[in-house]
Amino acid sequence: MDLSIDELKKKLHQPLPGVTSHLKMAPGNRVEDFSTMSKIVPSAKNSAVLILLFPDNGKIKTVFIKRSEYDGVHSGQISFPGGKFEKTDKDFETTALREANEEIGVLPDNIEIIGQLTDFYIPPSNFLVKVFVGYLLTRPELIPDTKEVQSIIMTDLDEFYDSNNISEKEFYSTSRKIKINAPCYLVNGLEIWGATAMILSELLDLLK
Numbered sequence: 001m002d003l004s005i006d007e008l009k010k011k012l013h014q015p016l017p018g019v020t021s022h023l024k025m026a027p028g029n030r031v032e033d034f035s036t037m038s039k040i041v042p043s044a045k046n047s048a049v050l051i052l053l054f055p056d057n058g059k060i061k062t063v064f065i066k067r068s069e070y071d072g073v074h075s076g077q078i079s080f081p082g083g084k085f086e087k088t089d090k091d092f093e094t095t096a097l098r099e100a101n102e103e104i105g106v107l108p109d110n111i112e113i114i115g116q117l118t119d120f121y122i123p124p125s126n127f128l129v130k131v132f133v134g135y136l137l138t139r140p141e142l143i144p145d146t147k148e149v150q151s152i153i154m155t156d157l158d159e160f161y162d163s164n165n166i167s168e169k170e171f172y173s174t175s176r177k178i179k180i181n182a183p184c185y186l187v188n189g190l191e192i193w194g195a196t197a198m199i200l201s202e203l204l205d206l207l208k
Contacts, residue, residue, distance in 0.1 A: 018118035049132070049199070052135075065144070086098075
């Protein structure tokens with residue numbers, strides 16, 4: 001990856017590809033009614049996630065979590081650290097940093113927020129997600145929350161540009177109780193699909 005963090009910071013403050021990037025990794029059911037899902041839903045619950053970037057052996061890496069199994073629509077899924085906006089949060093950036101601290105143990109003061117990606121609506125959980133991109137100067141020592149996080153995965157972003165690591169598979173949608181076909185990234189034993197893959201697609205388009 002040739003793009004520097006300073007260049008990415010500039011790109012994050014210019015018009016974003018948004019839906020164009022999201023659709024590249026959208027499951028078939030989301031493509032069909034994306035015109036409504038891409039709009040702000042008044043009843044949506046506010047939340048924020050953090051895409052954490054850091055250098056490691058000359059590469060730029062990011063962090064995913066595998067959520068613990070529970071009775072909910074995002075049980076066991078691969079996602080970025082993040083969660084619901086709380087009344088005690090000063091703003092959505094605070095939400096993203098607080099959740100990252102709680103879920104993976106990274107200290108907010110060490111993270112530079114370099115910009116935001118396009119807001120993303122998730123129909124099954126009715127969450128409107130604010131997507132923040134943060135940067136650490138060094139590889140972090142991360143500690144998973146024992147209740148919410150099954151495991152933490154650090155992944156080289158270059159892996160996602162390998163066409164051999166992009167496929168389409170059948171997944172079980174816990175919200176719809178059906179199997180659906182969806183594009184996915186197959187990296188380091190992970191199967192990243194749905195909202196996480198769609199959000200990641202926009203970042204990757206900016207980094208190209």
